[in-house]
Amino acid sequence: MIFNSWQFLVFFPVVTVLYFTLTMQFRKPLASQVFLLIASLFFYGYGNPGYLGLILFSVLITWLGALLMERVEKEGGGSPGLRKKCILALVLTLNLGLLFWFKYCTFFVETCYALAGLLGRTRKAGWEALDILLPVGISFYTFQALGYTIDVYRGEVRAEQSLLHYALFVTFFPQLVAGPIERTRHLLPQLKRAWGFDYERVCSGLRLAAWGLFKKVAVADRLGVYVNAVFDAPQAYPAAALALGLFFFSFQIYGDFSGYSDIAVGTARVLGFDLSVNFRSPYFSRSLRDFWRRWHISLSLWLKDYLYIPLGGSRKGSWQVNLLLTFLISGLWHGAAWHFVVWGLLHGLFQVAERALGLGEGKGAGKYLHGLRTFALVSFAWIFFRANTLQEGLFISARLLALPAELPGVLKGLPQSGLINTVRLAFQLGGSTHGVISPIPRFGITQAGLSLIFISLVLMGDELKRRGRFRLRKLSLIPRWALYYALILTVFLSWNSGASLFIYFTF
Numbered sequence: 001m002i003f004n005s006w007q008f009l010v011f012f013p014v015v016t017v018l019y020f021t022l023t024m025q026f027r028k029p030l031a032s033q034v035f036l037l038i039a040s041l042f043f044y045g046y047g048n049p050g051y052l053g054l055i056l057f058s059v060l061i062t063w064l065g066a067l068l069m070e071r072v073e074k075e076g077g078g079s080p081g082l083r084k085k086c087i088l089a090l091v092l093t094l095n096l097g098l099l100f101w102f103k104y105c106t107f108f109v110e111t112c113y114a115l116a117g118l119l120g121r122t123r124k125a126g127w128e129a130l131d132i133l134l135p136v137g138i139s140f141y142t143f144q145a146l147g148y149t150i151d152v153y154r155g156e157v158r159a160e161q162s163l164l165h166y167a168l169f170v171t172f173f174p175q176l177v178a179g180p181i182e183r184t185r186h187l188l189p190q191l192k193r194a195w196g197f198d199y200e201r202v203c204s205g206l207r208l209a210a211w212g213l214f215k216k217v218a219v220a221d222r223l224g225v226y227v228n229a230v231f232d233a234p235q236a237y238p239a240a241a242l243a244l245g246l247f248f249f250s251f252q253i254y255g256d257f258s259g260y261s262d263i264a265v266g267t268a269r270v271l272g273f274d275l276s277v278n279f280r281s282p283y284f285s286r287s288l289r290d291f292w293r294r295w296h297i298s299l300s301l302w303l304k305d306y307l308y309i310p311l312g313g314s315r316k317g318s319w320q321v322n323l324l325l326t327f328l329i330s331g332l333w334h335g336a337a338w339h340f341v342v343w344g345l346l347h348g349l350f351q352v353a354e355r356a357l358g359l360g361e362g363k364g365a366g367k368y369l370h371g372l373r374t375f376a377l378v379s380f381a382w383i384f385f386r387a388n389t390l391q392e393g394l395f396i397s398a399r400l401l402a403l404p405a406e407l408p409g410v411l412k413g414l415p416q417s418g419l420i421n422t423v424r425l426a427f428q429l430g431g432s433t434h435g436v437i438s439p440i441p442r443f444g445i446t447q448a449g450l451s452l453i454f455i456s457l458v459l460m461g462d463e464l465k466r467r468g469r470f471r472l473r474k475l476s477l478i479p480r481w482a483l484y485y486a487l488i489l490t491v492f493l494s495w496n497s498g499a500s501l502f503i504y505f506t507f
Contacts, residue, residue, distance in 0.1 A: 001046040002177075002501060003263045004216055015039045016270060020197045029194035033164055036172070036191075036271075043173040044137070051135045054102075055171060058095055062145040063166045065091035066152040066159040073155075088153045092146065099142050102134055107336035137177035139333055139507050143302055145170050148184045150306055157184045165192055174268040178260050178504040180276040180298035187275070195272020205269030210487055211461070212262025218490050219454045220255035221500050222447065223248040231386050234396050239403040240410065240426040242396055249386050250379045251455045254283065256503045257296070258462070281463045283378075286361035286370040288350045291378055303330055324348040334385070334507050339393045343384040350377050 001007050019039075022032040045052040065087050072083045100108075148169070151157045160166040169188045175181075230237045230245035237245075261278040268275045282294035292300045303326050311322040324345065331344020353359075361370055380397075387393035410426045427448075 001043050002505070003260065003267075004213060004500070004502075007046070011039075011043065012267060019271060023194040023196055026194075029192070030164075032194040033168060033191070037164060037168045040168065040171040040173040040176060044171060044176055047136070048133075054098065054135050054138065055141055056167075058098070058142060058145050059167045059170050060163075061091055061094050062149045062170075063160065063163055066149055067161075069153055070159040084153060088149065091149050095142050095146055099138060102138060104332070104336045134506070136505055140179050140181055141170055141176060143299075143333075144181050147181070147302060147306060148188075151184050157188075160188060162192075172268070172273070174264040174271075174273075175275055178257070178264070178502055178507075179296075180261060180264065180278040181302050182276060182298070187273070190273050198272065201272065202270050205266040205271075207266070208269065209263045209266030210484075210491070212259040212264075212266060214487055214491050215255040215259030215262065215458055216502065219451070219458055220252045220259060220503075222451050222454070223252040223255070224500065226448075226451075227252050227386070231392075231396075232388065234387075234392055234399065238426065239399050239401075239406050242399055243403055244427050246379055246383060246386075246396075246400070248451065249382055250283075250375075251458070253382065253385075253503055254279075255455075255458060260502045260504065279462070281459070281466050283375055283459065284371065284463060285374050285378075286367050287359065287374055288347060288354055288377060290361060291374055292347070292351075299330070299333075320352050323351060327351075337390070339384045339387050339390040342390060342393065343381050346381040346384065350381070 001011060015036075019032055019036060022035055023029070026032070041052060044055065069084045069087050072080050072087065148157070148160075148166075152159050160169070165188065168191045169182070169184070170176075172182075172187070172191065227245050227249045230241050231249070234242060258279040265275045265277070276298050278297050280294040280297065282291050285291040285294055307329060308322055308326045311325060313319065313322060327344040327348030328341060329344070330347070331340045331342070334340045334343070359370070361367060383396050383400075384390070384393040387396060406426075
C-alpha cells in the first residue's frame with residue numbers, strides 16, 4: 001500500500017479511530033499494540049502477501065540473535081566474546097544473504113557473465129529466464145533490524161524480551177517501506193506504551209502529512225512527466241532538454257522522498273509517535289559534507305555509525321579509502337546497477353576533493369557561491385542515479401557538455417520563431433513548433449511555469465519550517481484555512497488516476 005493511494009486514505013483514518021478507541025477502552029496497551037502490529041503487517045502485505053514471510057523471518061532471526069548474545073554475556077564461561085561474534089556473524093549472514101539474493105544476485109551474475117565475455121567465455125543458456133522479484137522496502141527494514149542487533153552486540157541497548165514490541169519496531173507501517181531508518185533507543189521505547197488522543201498533535205501531524213502529499217503529487221509527479229520522457233529516450237533530445245530534465249529531477253526526487261518522509265513522520269505523529277527527521281533543506285547546503293548532513297539523514301547516520309567508523313573513520317588508516325568505500329556501499333544500497341555505484345563514488349570523490357582543496361562553506365556573499373557549487377555537483381551526480389544504465393548516464397554527461405555550443409543556434413531562431421516557440425523548441429515542451437509535434441504534449445509552458453512556482457514554494461516552506469519561522473497555527477482563522485483549502489485543492493487537482501510509486505520504494 002502506498003501513501004498516495006485511495007486505499008491508504010481509507011486505511012489510515014480507520015486505523016487511527018480504532019487505535020484511539022482501544023487506547024481509551026483498555027488501561028493496558030497490549031490490545032492497541034497487537035492491533036497496530038496487525039495493521040502494519042496488513043499495510044505491508046496488501047500488494048503482495050508473500051513479502052510477509054521475509055520480513056517476519058528477519059524479525060525472528062534478529063530478535064533471537066539479540067537474546068542469545070545477551071544470554072551468552074550473562075552466562076560468561078569460556079570465550080563469551082567469541083560466541084557473541086559468531087552469533088552476530090550468523091545473524092548478519094542470514095539477513096544480508098536474503099538481501100543479496102533478492103536485490104543483488106542478478107546484478108552479480110550479470111557482472112560475472114560480462115567479465116567472462118571479455119575473456120572469450122560464452123554466456124550460459126537460460127539465464128535470461130531468471131527473474132527475482134525485489135520485495136518492497138527490504139533494504140530499509142534489513143538495515144533497521146541489523147542496527148538493533150549491532151547495538152545489542154555493542155552493549156548499547158538491552159535485548160528486547162517482547163517479540164511483540166520488537167516486531168512492531170521493525171514493521172511500524174509509517175516508516176516501514178522507505179524510512180526513516182529508526183534507531184532502537186529512539187523508537188522502541190515509544191512503542192511500549194499506548195498514546196492517547198491529543199488534538200494539537202493530531203492537527204500537527206495532519207498538516208505535515210498534507211504538506212508531504214503536496215510535495216509528492218503536485219511537485220514530484222508533475223516534474224516526473226518531463227523527467228521520465230527525456231531520461232527514457234535521451235538520444236531524442238537536445239542538450240537543453242536534458243539539462244532541464246536534470247534540473248527538474250533534482251527537485252522531483254527531493255519532493256518525492258522528502259514528501260514520503262513528511263507523510264511518514266506526520267502519520268506517526270497523529271498516532272502519538274515521534275519519528276526521526278530525515279531532511280533539513282538539503283539544497284541549501286554549502287558543501288557536499290553538509291549536504292549529507294541534511295539529505296536522507298537516517299541512512300547517512302547509519303552508514304557513519306555502522307560502516308565508516310568501524311572501518312576506521314578519519315582516525316586511522318586512510319580516511320579517503322574509508323569514505324570512498326562507504327559511499328560505494330551507499331550507491332549499491334540504492335540499487336544493484338553500475339550507474340548507482342558511479343553515483344555513490346562521485347559523492348565520495350567530491351567530498352575527498354573538497355577536503356583536499358580546503359573548500360569550506362563560505363561566509364557572507366561567498367556562501368551563495370558555495371551553495372551553487374554544491375547544488376551543481378549534486379545535480380550532476382543525479383544523472384547516474386536517474387539514468388537507466390551506466391551507458392546512458394555517460395551519454396547524457398557528454399551531451400550536456402555540448403550545451404554551450406547549442407545555445408547560439410537556439411538564440412538564432414528567436415527573431416523568426418518568437419520567444420515561446422524558441423523555448424518550446426529548445427526544451428521540447430508541449431505544443432507545436434515548425435510543424436513538429438512535441439513528444440511531451442502534457443507538459444507545456446504553463447505546466448513548466450507552475451512547476452517552478454511549486455518548487456519555490458517547497459524550498460521556502462521547508463526552509464522556514466526548519467528554522468521555526470513558519471507556524472500555520474499562529475495565523476488568524478481566515479488566512480490559515482485559505483491555505484489549507486488551497487493545499488488540498490492543489491493536491492486533488494494534481495492527483496493522477498493511477499497513483500505513482502515513490503522513487504525510494506524500489507530500494
